[in-house]
Amino acid sequence: MKPNLSNIKNIVFDLGKVLLNLDFNASIGAFTELGLNAEVVNNKQAYSDPIFYALETGQTTPEKFRNRIRQVLKKPSLTDLQIDQAWCxxxxxxPSERVQLLQQLGKQYNVYLFSNTNEIHISYLHKNFFDTYHIEFPSLFVKDFYSHEIHDRKPELSSFQKVIKLAGIIPSETLFVDDLKENIAGAEKAGLKTLWLEEGMEVSELF
Incomplete structure (x- = not known):
């Protein structure tokens, strides 16, 4: 169902699974090849390690993150590049149709990005995007907001309030698009209009 865009001046997009295709198992597989044992993977101990949350909220550095990965894998000889490649x-x-969607919407609305992510992923994404499309990824938005830069993450109400304030937008005039129901709930608490991109829905076909 297409969103109601009457009285909407701003659209805030999530990144992962909305604009960017993801395969979480690919990183698990890559870390397994580096020595992550099956017990850790099955219990999701690596992903529940506090260092992942700390990296996503900018409370630790990529260097400390990599050192923690070396500890978890018990492989002090792993290089930064090996860890980054597995993590990314x-x-x-x-897809190009989503890039075109953002470019078209940008002619009529103020388009923003708000993503729970980290410095390593964003550096990788920005480079790959430029190599593919020969334009800077942030140029698609009025402003792109990342959890590691604002030191807060979805679905916390405070994270949405920060983005609203930093963007200078009025919540009732703003549509927020995300694939996670808990993030939609957090956005609604902040007064934003919402569009929940459920499994199987394609964002480029909804506008």
């Missing part, structure tokens, strides 16, 4: 294996592509 989950990041797939941003």
């Amino acid at each position: 294996a989950m990041l797939l592509d941003i």
